[in-house]
Amino acid sequence: MQDNQRCKGCSANVHMPSEDIRKMVDEIVNSNEFSVVSEKAYEERLSECTNCEYLQYDTTCLQCGCIVQVRGLLKDKDCPHPKGSRWYKKLLE
Numbered sequence: 222m223q224d225n226q227r228c229k230g231c232s233a234n235v236h237m238p239s240e241d242i243r244k245m246v247d248e249i250v251n252s253n254e255f256s257v258v259s260e261k262a263y264e265e266r267l268s269e270c271t272n273c274e275y276l277q278y279d280t281t282c283l284q285c286g287c288i289v290q291v292r293g294l295l296k297d298k299d300c301p302h303p304k305g306s307r308w309y310k311k312l313l314e
């Protein structure tokens with residue numbers, strides 16, 4: 222595997238199968254450990270990511286290295302876009 226296909230922070234592969242992402246999302250939603258955004262806000266966040274130049278492989282934010290389908294769920298996380306968050310505060314409601 223090429224070096225540019227590994228996470229900068231660890232040795233994980235940056236390509237994550239959609240079923241693995243789905244499992245992570247389900248675990249977060251079904252746990253009481255995390256505060257998550259509304260379904261509408263989640264969809265709007267992911268829509269911003271879909272149109273963002275920093276999204277790679279349809280899953281990975283090149284600014285933070287996060288899987289956006291997971292980061293977008295979390296209320297206390299924001300978009301790290303260098304020109305300012307593309308996830309607007311109103312979407313946190």
Ligand code: SF4
Nearest residue numbers: 270273282300302307
């Ligand atoms: S910079 Fe923001 S909008 Fe762009 S992919 Fe990352 S989290 Fe999504």
